[in-house]
Amino acid sequence: MRKSGFTLLETLLAMVILSAGIVLLANSWSGSFMFVRKTQLNTEIAALLERKMVEIEIEYAGKPIDSIDEEKEDDFGSEYPQYSWKMTSKELEFPNITATMTAQAGGADEMALTIMRTLTEHLSKSVREVKVSVIYKGGKKPLEVSATQYFVDYDRPIQPPSMPGMGQ
Numbered sequence: 001m002r003k004s005g006f007t008l009l010e011t012l013l014a015m016v017i018l019s020a021g022i023v024l025l026a027n028s029w030s031g032s033f034m035f036v037r038k039t040q041l042n043t044e045i046a047a048l049l050e051r052k053m054v055e056i057e058i059e060y061a062g063k064p065i066d067s068i069d070e071e072k073e074d075d076f077g078s079e080y081p082q083y084s085w086k087m088t089s090k091e092l093e094f095p096n097i098t099a100t101m102t103a104q105a106g107g108a109d110e111m112a113l114t115i116m117r118t119l120t121e122h123l124s125k126s127v128r129e130v131k132v133s134v135i136y137k138g139g140k141k142p143l144e145v146s147a148t149q150y151f152v153d154y155d156r157p158i159q160p161p162s163m164p165g166m167g168q
Contacts, residue, residue, distance in 0.1 A: 041136065045083075045145045048076060049134045052085050053147055056132060065128040065153045082138035092127040092150065094120045118158065126156045 006014075060068050073086040098116055101108035108116075133146040 045134050045136060048080065048083055049132065049145055049147055052132050052134065053149060056087060056130065057149065060151060065126070065151050068128050068130060068151060082136060084135050084137065086133045086135065087130060089128055089130040091124050092129045094123050096120065122156070122158050126153045127151070
């Protein structure tokens with residue numbers, strides 16, 4: 001008379017298969033959870049960066065670009081304790097193309113070079129590059145995301161160059 005049932009070997013094999021399935025399922029869920037968390041973090045950083053950029057744009061709207069602070073930083077208060085922000089600004093540097101103009105066949109006359117220098121100088125003083133960074137300090141190492149905006153003073157008058165022999 002033979003008893004029906006599972007042998008010890010069959011039971012162990014079923015347990016190994018079940019364990020492998022549970023481990024694969026747990027790893028898959030963990031990976032999905034980390035992906036969702038990373039996406040949420042990126043969304044928060046992008047929203048805070050956009051918010052700070054708009055605040056800075058409103059703060060300096062209609063003011064001369066010389067009034068823009070060179071450096072500024074703070075946090076987002078108790079609402080977002082793991083985040084802070086930093087702003088830096090500087091004059092936009094335009095390349096000096098007078099050397100290129102001089103190197104062309106026939107060169108460039110002094111008047112054209114003076115006009116180009118004056119224009120480059122005027123543009124540098126009329127445009128300000130403002131970089132805003134949001135820093136997340138909740139991870140293993142800080143995560144920093146930045147955006148750059150340009151403020152232009154369209155009303156700044158062009159200073160005429162002092163021309164030699166013009167009797168100023």
